[in-house]
Amino acid sequence: MSGFRIGFGFDVHRLEKGLPLWLGGVKIPSDLGSAGHSDADVLIHALCDALLGAAALGDIGQHFPDSDPAFKDTPSRYFLETVMGMIKNERWTPVNIDITVCLEEPRIAPFRDDVIGNLSAITGLNADAISVKATTTEGLGFAGRREGISAYAVVLIRRDGIT
Numbered sequence: 001m002s003g004f005r006i007g008f009g010f011d012v013h014r015l016e017k018g019l020p021l022w023l024g025g026v027k028i029p030s031d032l033g034s035a036g037h038s039d040a041d042v043l044i045h046a047l048c049d050a051l052l053g054a055a056a057l058g059d060i061g062q063h064f065p066d067s068d069p070a071f072k073d074t075p076s077r078y079f080l081e082t083v084m085g086m087i088k089n090e091r092w093t094p095v096n097i098d099i100t101v102c103l104e105e106p107r108i109a110p111f112r113d114d115v116i117g118n119l120s121a122i123t124g125l126n127a128d129a130i131s132v133k134a135t136t137t138e139g140l141g142f143a144g145r146r147e148g149i150s151a152y153a154v155v156l157i158r159r160d161g162i163t
């Protein structure tokens with residue numbers, strides 16, 4: 001049993017005044033923050049769903065339901081660590097990660113290396129196999145109106161054969 005799988009993840013959170021904006025485990029200075037049951041880290045949530053999707057292991061809402069008080073204000077790092085354990089149990093290893101975050105502002109480029117460092121530490125991937133990009137939506141839609149933030153993630157995972 002060996003081979004490759006790809007996975008895709010997508011997530012959205014509302015933006016509200018007075019809340020922190022966590023992206024990839026980095027607190028980004030911003031007048032608007034991400035609302036949610038956990039720390040609402042949309043980047044990590046999309047990545048978790050991509051990893052779970054690649055391994056066909058369900059989704060983040062199934063494993064960490066927002067109806068469960070245990071996950072209130074939980075740092076999303078915990079979700080990613082747990083998901084990594086789940087896919088490793090099935091002998092999957094990530095090969096590369098590509099993430100796009102959609103937000104009007106602030107610019108996240110200054111924090112990109114910190115985000116990649118966090119994801120590298122948790123996934124065990126080299127930093128050069130992790131891509132974190134951001135785009136605006138040219139003022140259009142909920143991201144453009146700064147009502148919300150979204151993230152898309154794609155991953156490739158590999159399972160080596162037993163020798």
Ligand code: MG
Pocket residue numbers: 011012013036040041042045
């Ligand atoms: Mg989410």
